[in-house]
Amino acid sequence: MPTYHYRCKNCSYDFTEQQSFTDDPITVCPKCGEEQVHKVYAAPSIEFKGHGFYRTDGASSKK
Structure with missing residues (x-):
């Protein structure tokens, strides 16, 4: 199940929740109760390492 990060605009409370893709997003703050x-x-934190990610990796030099 994915984890979503939420923030309240009223009190700046940050929290995370595990929710299914089909669940409705949270709209009410659990700390202050405001909507x-x-x-x-x-x-996303993706880092490409190794062979094959650059144009010069494994390219044949046909001139």
């Missing part, structure tokens, strides 16, 4: 919660999106 000011939104998902926080971040870039």
Whole structure:
């Protein structure tokens, strides 16, 4: 199950929740009770290492 990061706009409370893809997003803050919660999106942490990820890796030089 994916883990989602949420932040309350009212009190700045940060929290994470494990939810199914079919679950509705959380909208009510568990700390202050206001309906000011939104998902926080971040870039995925992917790091490409090894052969085959660059144009010069394993390329034959036909001239």
